[in-house]
Amino acid sequence: MKSRESWGRYPQVEQQTHALVWRTDALPRKDGSLLPHGLGRSYGDSCLNAGGTLLLTSGLDRFIAFDPATGVVRCEAGVSLDTILRLAAPRGWFLPVTPGTKFVTVGGAIANDVHGKNHHRGGTFGRYVRRFELLRSDGSRRVCAPDEHPDWYGATIGGLGLTGLVTWAEVQLTPISNPYVLQETVPFGNLDGFLDVARASEKDYEFTMAWVDCLARGKKLGRGLLYRGNFAPPQFDGLPLARSHLSHGVGLAVPMDMPAFCLNRLSVSAFNWLYYHRQNGKPKQRLTHYDPFFYPLDAIYAWNRIYGRRGFLQFQCVVPYSTARDALKEILERSSRGGLPSFLSVLKTFGDIPSPGWLSFPREGVTLAMDFANRGEKTWKLVEDLDRLTRQAGGAVYPAKDARMSPENFAAYFPQRERFMQYVDPSFSSSFWRRVNPVSLPFSLAAERGETASPPPRSLLAIR
Amino acid sequence: MKKVLVLGATSAIAQATVRLLAARGASLYLTGRNAANLDAVTKDAATRGAAKVASQVVDLNDFDTHEALVEAAYTALDGLDGVVLAHGVLGDQAEAQRSWAATEAVLRTNFLSAVSLLTVLANRFEAQKAGTLVVISSVAGDRGRQSNYVYGASKGALNVFLQGLRNRLAKSNVAVVTVKPGFVDTPMTAHLPKNKLFASPEKVARGLLSAADSRKNEVYVPGIWALIMLIIRTIPETVFKRMKL
Numbered sequence: 001m002k003s004r005e006s007w008g009r010y011p012q013v014e015q016q017t018h019a020l021v022w023r024t025d026a027l028p029r030k031d032g033s034l035l036p037h038g039l040g041r042s043y044g045d046s047c048l049n050a051g052g053t054l055l056l057t058s059g060l061d062r063f064i065a066f067d068p069a070t071g072v073v074r075c076e077a078g079v080s081l082d083t084i085l086r087l088a089a090p091r092g093w094f095l096p097v098t099p100g101t102k103f104v105t106v107g108g109a110i111a112n113d114v115h116g117k118n119h120h121r122g123g124t125f126g127r128y129v130r131r132f133e134l135l136r137s138d139g140s141r142r143v144c145a146p147d148e149h150p151d152w153y154g155a156t157i158g159g160l161g162l163t164g165l166v167t168w169a170e171v172q173l174t175p176i177s178n179p180y181v182l183q184e185t186v187p188f189g190n191l192d193g194f195l196d197v198a199r200a201s202e203k204d205y206e207f208t209m210a211w212v213d214c215l216a217r218g219k220k221l222g223r224g225l226l227y228r229g230n231f232a233p234p235q236f237d238g239l240p241l242a243r244s245h246l247s248h249g250v251g252l253a254v255p256m257d258m259p260a261f262c263l264n265r266l267s268v269s270a271f272n273w274l275y276y277h278r279q280n281g282k283p284k285q286r287l288t289h290y291d292p293f294f295y296p297l298d299a300i301y302a303w304n305r306i307y308g309r310r311g312f313l314q315f316q317c318v319v320p321y322s323t324a325r326d327a328l329k330e331i332l333e334r335s336s337r338g339g340l341p342s343f344l345s346v347l348k349t350f351g352d353i354p355s356p357g358w359l360s361f362p363r364e365g366v367t368l369a370m371d372f373a374n375r376g377e378k379t380w381k382l383v384e385d386l387d388r389l390t391r392q393a394g395g396a397v398y399p400a401k402d403a404r405m406s407p408e409n410f411a412a413y414f415p416q417r418e419r420f421m422q423y424v425d426p427s428f429s430s431s432f433w434r435r436v437n438p439v440s441l442p443f444s445l446a447a448e449r450g451e452t453a454s455p456p457p458r459s460l461l462a463i464r
Numbered sequence: 465m466k467k468v469l470v471l472g473a474t475s476a477i478a479q480a481t482v483r484l485l486a487a488r489g490a491s492l493y494l495t496g497r498n499a500a501n502l503d504a505v506t507k508d509a510a511t512r513g514a515a516k517v518a519s520q521v522v523d524l525n526d527f528d529t530h531e532a533l534v535e536a537a538y539t540a541l542d543g544l545d546g547v548v549l550a551h552g553v554l555g556d557q558a559e560a561q562r563s564w565a566a567t568e569a570v571l572r573t574n575f576l577s578a579v580s581l582l583t584v585l586a587n588r589f590e591a592q593k594a595g596t597l598v599v600i601s602s603v604a605g606d607r608g609r610q611s612n613y614v615y616g617a618s619k620g621a622l623n624v625f626l627q628g629l630r631n632r633l634a635k636s637n638v639a640v641v642t643v644k645p646g647f648v649d650t651p652m653t654a655h656l657p658k659n660k661l662f663a664s665p666e667k668v669a670r671g672l673l674s675a676a677d678s679r680k681n682e683v684y685v686p687g688i689w690a691l692i693m694l695i696i697r698t699i700p701e702t703v704f705k706r707m708k709l
Contacts, residue, residue, distance in 0.1 A: 021651050024500040062504050063511035075511075076504075087512065 009311030465546030472551025
């Protein structure tokens with residue numbers, strides 16, 4: 001059958017697909033398990049279902065209602081954040097929380113309880129989900145809200161699509177006066193510098209995130225640029241494009257899988273050096289449209305193809321403030337030593353606003369995201385080490401970006417796992433879920449376990 | 465087209481067309497057989513900016529309803545200046561070869577019900593001396609092939625009917641637009657293996673509306689099908705009858 005990939009393009013698995021068409025339809029009866037799949041922007045195997053069926057939600061792309069007075073939008077789960085922005089931004093409403101790409105569905109944003117540049121002020125996406133309908137494989141439908149089936153609500157937000165199919169959801173948007181962001185870029189010389197400027201920025205800036213030069217070492221370890229910003233006040237309303245939704249998502253494209261030699265230590269090193277020094281060491285201010293501010297990578301269609309056919313491994317962890325300084329230092333040192341440069345590394349502080357989701361990833365502390373071209377065993381060992389350092393620091397790793405964390409680490413990172421398991425639909429599963437819960441295999445998946453359990457045989461890492 | 469009746473509005477091509485019309489702020493009267501599905505499309509259109517949306521659950525195979533349906537659309541939208549006729553079935557060729565009932569069902573939905581509706585609508589538009597009738601046909605109507613000639617015949621007959629209607633209404637300022645999509649990736653073709661010739665319903669909808677805007681006569685969407693069908697129509701029948709198509 002048609003093959004679907006995750007954004008990291010690893011692992012590659014065989015699975016069936018079933019396109020959903022109407023939100024009132026019953027779930028299909030299939031041999032093997034089901035998993036909802038939106039736009040496939042999860043990096044690892046949480047959006048894959050080897051040997052089972054993916055329920056493609058892209059056909060559930062209808063709006064149900066939008067109230068321009070209150071900013072409440074109700075839509076089917078396959079509607080993308082891009083589509084919501086097209087409707088809402090020209091009418092003065094923006095997403096309450098947005099990840100670094102607008103090409104994710106509402107269902108996916110709920111299933112991964114996504115976060116964005118405003119986590120320190122706004123928390124996760126799940127907090128703004130007023131209600132949704134959950135369709136289970138037994139045919140039951142529940143409208144879930146904080147005060148209606150709160151257990152199903154908490155299990156499903158961040159629940160990786162395992163509790164059933166979200167057919168529609170209602171989201172509270174946030175008002176904006178115009179589509180502009182006043183952005184400031186502040187260089188920092190090392191990790192301590194980041195922590196100082198990031199904490200200091202939290203009070204006055206709605207949005208913060210930092211790019212880090214992961215090849216800098218020694219005293220410069222952790223140097224980078226912090227981006228902070230706020231939506232522009234009403235005096236900027238008169239500018240051109242003020243009622244617009246820009247979407248340059250189809251401007252540039254990576255036309256083919258890039259050969260492996262294009263991305264090496266030298267090219268990544270040069271990119272990082274140039275990027276850092278473009279700034280001349282001084283803060284810079286500018287006015288920008290929200291699209292390039294929030295979604296710089298959306299401008300390059302299928303940017304994941306620069307990693308070639310073997311794909312890449314993403315790694316995103318969060319560590320608490322108490323251990324952040326030392327743990328991040330070790331993690332950055334380990335990755336700069338690895339000989340496998342991360343093309344894009346991002347640091348961000350998370351606030352203490354709790355999420356309603358039981359399996360939600362964000363928690364107070366500092367988060368670091370990196371991606372590594374898949375170079376086989378070497379890459380795997382590096383990411384394993386980063387995982388170990390994260391666990392020692394009392395942190396957690398993000399399932400949406402993971403293709404390899406161990407069952408033990410998953411259990412350590414997500415203490416509500418046991419409670420959550422009782423809410424998993426018996427007919428739903430994912431490659432990720434079977435990997436981190438090897439004892440509860442619903443049916444024989446021995447072959448798949450061999451592929452992803454650690455440590456993997458070398459030959460399997462080369463699987464494309 | 466500002467006030468548009470969309471027949472078979474829950475079909476994939478119609479839904480994509482409805483979205484584009486809604487975004488333009490058109491008023492819409494939508495029909496479909498399934499109440500829940502029609503409601504989903506209606507609410508979507510209303511949210512996306514349609515000036516007005518009304519809908520009616522109706523089985524267009526019931527010809528007796530057609531007069532009243534058109535009347536209801538005129539009343540709800542305070543007039544009509546456009547129609548998108550999008551309802552249709554693909555049928556099962558093998559089943560149709562075994563059973564006249566199956567063949568008749570395809571002809572009834574794709575040809576007869578369209579003719580019945582267009583008879584009512586053409587007289588209205590002729591009288592008001594304005595309007596655009598857009599009918600979704602198919603490339604399959606251009607030449608009979610063993611793999612789907614019953615469906616092809618229903619569309620081919622429809623094409624000839626539309627030619628005559630266009631000829632009749634030309635002097636009354638009424639455009640009759642025959643839209644011939646090739647393969648479209650919709651629930652109607654979900655069971656078929658996909659290749660590069662399959663177009664998205666969105667692409668077909670854009671082609672459909674651009675043809676309606678410029679009051680074209682017959683259009684292939686995507687345009688490549690004009691070339692493909694030219695070749696297919698040119699093959700001599702003596703050769704064609706031996707081909708596996």
